């Protein structure tokens with residue numbers, strides 16, 4: 575028998591709304607620039623180039639309702655309100671027409687971003703990890719099963735900071751829809767239970783500071799809150 579040299583870290587997991595169950599997370603994929611108006615505000619032309627991805631470690635997850643410290647080594651900490659897909663069945667090289675069969679549920683998410691570090695990395699042709707994959711950067715609300723709510727393809731997606739609305743768009747404006755994202759990503763990975771996909775943020779991203787309270791919502795999916803605490 576082999577023992578672990580250190581205690582096994584807890585499995586990152588997301589509560590399922592209306593049940594005591596937890597959805598265990600193994601990987602977090604994120605889609606870049608998936609709303610045209612956000613691509614433009616970041617200085618890009620939103621033509622239908624293929625989607626691109628970055629990842630966050632699963633232990634970057636933090637539950638809705640949390641307060642976290644303003645993160646280190648940034649002076650430009652941004653919110654990005656997003657629809658999150660939770661995969662529930664194996665999917666490898668699936669067609670868009672079959673992709674929704676692999677989707678188990680949805681959640682509200684915040685792709686928290688150290689924008690200064692992301693932009694510096696982008697300009698230098700370096701990976702985005704320092705800007706995107708840091709601790710407590712993947713905020714998530716309760717998962718809701720597609721069996722209960724269906725597969726949302728339209729509906730308002732909003733975010734406010736201290737009660738002032740900052741983002742207000744519609745899921746119908748996703749450049750790459752949920753089935754298209756799942757199908758495309760399944761060309762590169764054997765997707766399966768435990769995989770989350772943050773689908774991208776609409777326009778209106780911006781910086782937050784200690785003391786700010788974020789409240790997001792997606793029609794038919796749910797809501798999410800997040801509070802920024804003082805830096806350590």
Ligand code: MN
Pocket residue numbers: 604605606654656685772774775
């Ligand atoms: Mn994002």
